Structure formats: C-alpha cells, structure tokens
Amino acid sequence: MKQYFALLSVIFLSSFSCAQPHPTKILAEDPEVVNFTSEVVIPGLNIPWGMAFLPDGSMLVTEKTGEFYHVINGEKHVIEGMPEIYVRGQGGLMDVKLHPKYEENGWIYLTYASPLGEGDGGNTAIMRAKLNGNTLIEKKVLYKASPNSTKGQHFGSRIEFDNDGYLYFSIGERGNRDVNPQDITRDCGKIYRLYDDGRIPEDNPFINVPNAKKAIYSYGHRNPQGLIKHPVTGKIWEHEHGPQGGDEINIIEKGKNYGWPVISYGINYDGTSFTDITEKEGMEQPFFYWTPSIAPSGMTFVTSNLYPDWMGNLLVGSLKFNYIERLVIENNQVVKREKLLEGIGRVRNVIQGPDGYIYAGIEGKGIIKIIPQK
Template structure:
C-alpha cells in the first residue's frame, strides 16, 4: 500500500547575504504553503542514483552500490548481467537513460565506475545494453575515462540526449582540479558528446585538434551531477558542485570553457581561497550560482498540467540541505528560489515522467511521487 507523507512547504527566503553572493534578480517573498505532497512509490532504497521509465509504466532504478532494479506492479526485481561495478567513494552504478527511440531499438544507456584499463582505481564509463527478461544483453562499452585513480570523488555522471539524438554525459574532475578540467588532451572535468552508437561526431569542437580527446564537447567543469535538455530551447543544461559555495547552473555550448578552477564563486572547504577571480575572458559565466553550496543533484524542467504552480520552472535536488529546490525562471533567468519538502532527505534525483508526474529519489527512503493534495 502506498504511504502518504504530507509535508508543509515553505518558500525559500534568501539569507541576508544573498544579494551579495547570488545574482541580484533573486526575489524573496513571504513564506507560503503549496498544494502538493508526496507518496512513496518504491520503498527501501539506499542511494537511488538514476531512474528511468519504461513504456509499460515500470521503472528502472540504479542503486549506487551496484544494483539495477526493475520495479513493476509493486515488486522489485534485480537485473542480471551488469558489468563489474567499481564502488568507491562517490562512484558506483550511476545514471540510466533510454534511447529516444527505445520502443524500436531497445537500447538502455548507463554510467558507472569502472576499474577496466591500466592503473589502480577506476574512472567513469558509459555503456549501452538491451533488456531481455531480467537480464542485460548485447552490452557495449561506449566510453571509458582515463586514467584510473583511487580517488573517490567527482565521477559525474549524468546522461542526456538532445533533439538530434546525440548522447551527452559528464565526468567530474576526479579530484585533480589543477590538471584535468582545463586540459582538453585529458579526460575528466568535461561534458562529452557521442553518437548513439558510441562513435564520435566529426563536428565535435576538438575532433580535428591534435592530441585532444575528440569526444569532449565543453570543458572546465568540476562535478556535474545534473543534466537535462531544455524542452523549449533544446539546449543541454547542467548543474555542477562547487567546493564551499559556487555550485553552478550552466547552459552547455559547443567548445566553451566553463572556467573551473580558474574562476569560481567558491572557496576551499578549509575556508581558504584557491582563486581570486570570478570572471575571465574566454571563460563562461554560469546562468546561476549558489552561495552557500546546496550540493545539487538531479534536475528536471516542469512541463505538465499537473503542476500549474511550477510550470516552466526548474527543480533541483539538494544533498546538503535535504530539500527539493524550485528555481522560478523568466526568460531563462532565475528570478526566485523556493524550498520544497524540507527535511525529507537527501534528494539524489528528480524526473518528470511520461505520465506527467514528478518523481524524486531520496536517499534512505526510495522513489517518491509528487501529487496534488486532496481537497
């Protein structure tokens, strides 16, 4: 039986320092209550990293510890046939995405930490496969970041398709901020673009650059754990973790440098500074940034008649503060922040499903469905 979990919702009010630390167009208003609550749809999950909805309404869910779950008719079934998952720190089995033409070709894409290749440790890999019964078949590794490292942080990794069928994915800087993000001859700290079969588009920005990683689409990133296609513009939007402050939302453009770690609105976790500048010629400014950091994870544009209060806005999960944030957008600019379901738990993912409802993955709880309150 589904459990109904009502939570009062408070409008997010910017702190007194907000006007100095975040874009000045963020508007604070009086607290108000909204008209939605949550139901637990898939209970008893630890760290549900990714989720995707199959055409029959069932759900595929990745657990970071290395389990792929098929949830159908109230039952969780573990899917066999995964590659070996290297579970370390923030890495494990991560995002999952269906091919846009899944009903015809059956391809399922997922990202995971892999120890394959030279050297100790691992790095982020992208694979596709098909589902036959409760088993993955026809596995094809499409990309594997190098080098391997035993560091446990900043694996990325989200997956998204654009309107032209290209596959985008992220790999974080893997804890090597002073080398990887600004060097296009190295993996890590990048957004990548592939054809759906794993081949590299010849019009990628560095395809003809000597020694460059030809799959790179943009660079200068820290640890992007949110990625979504804007349904109105078709652009790929990401958000990425800053250090202590400086989480960012960026609209990804071909060949652009997003600045990490040369420019940033954050500081070291110790409180010391690692850069004195927030702007530099040839480096992109974020569409929005958070100070203090909320540790964003997962994101979804709201485009559904089931949520008239939120339509056209962006939802972002907060790991650090355990809430779901609604960013009110006007002309692709953030004008207001709303804090939703505060105290519910660490929001790992949020997704607008084909049924028009919003689903959220909360660590230690499971998959929640956001529904209108009963009158």
C-alpha cells in the same frame, strides 16, 4: 494537445531573452504555500541515483552500490548481467537513460565507475545494452575515461539526448582540479558528446586538435550531477557541485570553457581561497550559482499540467539541505527560489515521469511521488 504545447512554448520562451545570461545569486528564499503531498512508491533503496520509465510504466532504478532494479508494480526485480563496478566514495553505478527511440531499438544507457583500463582504482564509463527479461544483453562500453584513480571524488554523472539524437554525458574531474578540467588532452571535468552507438561526431569541437580527447563537447567542469534538455529550446542544461559555495547551472555550448577552477564563486572547504577571480575572458559565466552550496543532484523542467503553478520551473535536488528546490525563471534569470519537501532527506535525483508526475530519489528512503492536491 497542440494548443497545450503551444501554450507551453510561450511560457518557456517568455522566460528567456536573447541576451547572454548573467550569473544570478539569490540568498533569500521566497517561500509560498503549495498544496501537495508525497508518497513513497518504491521503498527500501539506499542511494537511488538514476530512474527511467519503460513504456509499460515500470521503472528502471540504479543504486550507487551497484544494484540495478526493474521495478514492476512496486516490486523490485534484480537485473543480471551487469558490468564490473568500482564502488568507492562517490563512485558506483550512476545514471540510467532510455534511447529516445527505445520502443524501436530497445537501447538502455548506463554510467558507472569502472575498474577497467589504465591504473588502479576506477573512472567513469558509459555503456549501452538491451534487456532480455531481467538480464542485460548486447552490452557495449561506448566510452571509458582514463586514467583510473583510487580517489573517491567527483565521478559525475548524468546522461541526456538532444533533439538531434546526440548522446551527452558528464564526468567529474575526479578530485584532480588543477590538472584535469582545463586540459582537453585529458579526460574528466568535461561534458562529452557521442553518436548513440559510441562513434564520435565529425563536428565535435576538438576533433581536429592534436592529442585532444575527441569526444569532449565542453570543459572546465567540476562535478556535474545534473544534465537535462530544455523542453522548448532543446539546449542542454547542466549543474555541478562547487566547493564551499559556487554550485552552478550552465547552459552547455559547443567547445566552451566553463572555468573550473580558474574562476569560481566558491572557496575551499576550510574557508581559504583558491582563486581571486570570478570572471575571465574566454570562460563562461554560470546561468545561476548557489551561495551557500546546496550540493545539487538531478534536475527536471516542469512541463506537466498537473502542476500549473510550477509550469516552466526548474526543480533541483539538494543533497546537503534535504529538499527539492524550485527555481522560477523569468527574463533569462532566476527570480525566485522555493524549498519543496524540506527535511525529506538527501535528494539524489528528480524527474518528471511520462504520467506527468514528479518523482524523486531520496537516499535511505526510496522513490517518492509528488501528488498535487486539488
């Protein structure tokens, strides 16, 4: 096992140089024959947003419409005791994540659109709770973005922990691009960092800035629906929806400004331009961007030896084009793209399970499992 992880580290680290990453645009895919099949393991789901495996192999699954399921041997059990959820447009029940020490403390984390707080409508919240049978107990809202809005756009949201146990989560700019993402005194269009119990770390980047939202870790984001820890470097990787073009992958750094909407590789949906610059001092360049947009949702690094040809690759779901994209990274750049399961349906999430298999949430279909063929 030690030899396996040592080899894995070499594979990942050889993909990255010490140089500052530059944006990469690849318009032409490079397909290759991949020998695998897929099967639906949890059918009958509409928009399966979040997935998390419990230690016994059962799965927690969130539906955007507000249902939270504990799936045991393929059978869905409704989890009771849910908070009030504001379901509108892109908002609803979103991600689920287990605490890294779940077997010791039992904490489960959920992001969802909440109607609580200031104003009509809703905004993204993160809560932690425990399961007693199939009922949520010891519920606590750790953070709630404000103010509420009746707009249906850009709630985010994903959850991740880093190697030091800090809790990260994303909140989209809620369709208010010209105000929220560049203003650190306002919520939305941000990546946030907390302790696992909701306290704000003393070394958060804006802790001493007057009127700033102290939980902010990075800003200048549009609609982040991917958040993952790199399995070797431990850095937090994020992807977000651009407008017409300009979906981005970013490596999140403390206090950095990722530019939305001042700089972008995209244009308005009607074809007009909202900015004429793609670079500006003090704003980060994306690690990678897509043109045209694929509408990314969910992502995972492949570390399983069940997929030796994909080792170290990044898998990203495409809502727009109905496939999973495999990104091959060498020398700190994406060097190849491949479409997996083209036509499978709108891919809402993709994760690697503790059993080493890749699982994807497909809208209108359910959870599928990707099975390599020997």
